[in-house]
Amino acid sequence: MPRVRLTAGAWLVIAAAWAGVRAAPAVAAPPAGVARPAASRPADTDARRREEIDALQRQDAAEALKKHFNIDVDWRTTPLDRLLDIRARAAKAAELQQRLGVSVDWQRYSWIELEALRRTLISFERYRDQQEVVPAARAQAERAPVVPPAPGNDTSRPGRQVNSLPFHRGDTTGVRAGRRWLVRG
Numbered sequence: 001m002p003r004v005r006l007t008a009g010a011w012l013v014i015a016a017a018w019a020g021v022r023a024a025p026a027v028a029a030p031p032a033g034v035a036r037p038a039a040s041r042p043a044d045t046d047a048r049r050r051e052e053i054d055a056l057q058r059q060d061a062a063e064a065l066k067k068h069f070n071i072d073v074d075w076r077t078t079p080l081d082r083l084l085d086i087r088a089r090a091a092k093a094a095e096l097q098q099r100l101g102v103s104v105d106w107q108r109y110s111w112i113e114l115e116a117l118r119r120t121l122i123s124f125e126r127y128r129d130q131q132e133v134v135p136a137a138r139a140q141a142e143r144a145p146v147v148p149p150a151p152g153n154d155t156s157r158p159g160r161q162v163n164s165l166p167f168h169r170g171d172t173t174g175v176r177a178g179r180r181w182l183v184r185g
Helices: 008-028 036-068 081-101 109-142
Strands: none
Touching: 036 081, 081 109
């Protein structure tokens, strides 16, 4: 493999390039005592953009409150988080009204309290539905004729009948069928 040898001219070119790279930041940097107006402009621009975005979001939230819930709010004086909270509570109160028929003052209660109320009312509704099913089943059972147990059925232990036990007639111990227990009738 051939070995590359640098000549004095090549070393001079490399040294000049390296010095140019090292010196470039020092030449481009302004003096320490001079204020940089260009550096403050992006910060001002970013702050202005954030304020404009916040104003647009507040306008949208206030328009949505007016459109969906007929609530008038001044978007210029009300912070965005407050507008979003109003929208969430008003939506929860509207859901309670529509789904369960309960009118709730959304200004008085927090979203968490409104959600707890919704869950409680739904659990009451489920309980009521279950109670309506039980009397219907009870009424149907009362209409059905009562059949007395067949002779030989053990009614003290549901699901087990003495007649179905595997032993031979006359054998009360179950020894012939391979069982070692005593059947008491």
